[in-house]
Amino acid sequence: MRPDHPLAAALLAELAIEYSIRYGGTAGAIHRRMRDRPATDFLAPHGALVVLMEHGELVAGGAFRRVDAGTAELKRLWTAREHRRRGLATQVLAELEAGMVRLGYRRAFATVGDRQPEARGLYPAAGYAEVSEIGGRYRFEKILGSVAGRPREFVGAAVDIGPQSRPA
Template sequence: MMRQVRYVEQRDPLAVPLLAELAVEYSSRYGGTAAEVRRDLTAYPAAEFTPPDGALLVVVEDGEPVAGGAFRRYDAGTAELKRIWTARDHRRRGLGRFVLAELEAEIARRGYVRVYLTTGPRQPEAVALYNAAGYTALERNIQHEIGPLHRFEKHLPDSGPARPRGAGDTGVHAGNS
């Protein structure tokens, strides 16, 4: 099986099915329609998920988008993870951890030293993923209409000289799995 990591824009045809499935998943867990949730997901300015400060990646296996995730600038030294997702038919294969590792590597290349994220109270799989990947749980002091959000952070190891943000890789990485 050929696995590729592609950096795309929010409206790229490879990202569309993952965001649509994510909207269905969130609506089933938290309420609202999939269309309402999709509008919320795409309400963020798409430019926040493009270089120099952010990225959106999609993992493609044999031509099919199977997982993805994004980050954007949170503050000068911190990237915020968003939209980590694995397609329903491809779960339990380590793709979430793979996406997380790819995002962390790109975040470090962009010069960020810390990763921050929030996840909802009805996403135990996400909490388990972040705990297993070495994230530190922070106080759950953000109240949201769906309940208190889980907050996490991770300080990235010093990986040597960083590329200036804006020199991010927008290409394709390939590998076998």
């Protein structure tokens, strides 16, 4: 999905609200900073944006961008508050990793803040190693596997996860 698609705009707006709640500042200022990153960072052939939809509703998403020829950075992994604890972030991460591998990336990393305990649990559970902590920001890295025989094109996706039962 293109970063300028209305669903991507909705994801960034929700993420800005989440960050403002966790870290302070206004959602508007945070949203402007996120929009300042060039949209081309998250477009093929160097990056991608993935969103998960359920019954037409945006429930989760995330993106990656190129750092160098072999390395991609994960950005903006998010799950809507009312859809958390369903494994959706794990599903988004798997889609993003598959896309990174298709584009030839061999290594991925993510940086998360100290007020994101969910992310600090997600990455190690997905095979990422914590490699540093500086000023309340934690960096996780993973060497990616290969996807033999898969095409090298990956442009992102809107994935409809269909009906799923929700925990009580």
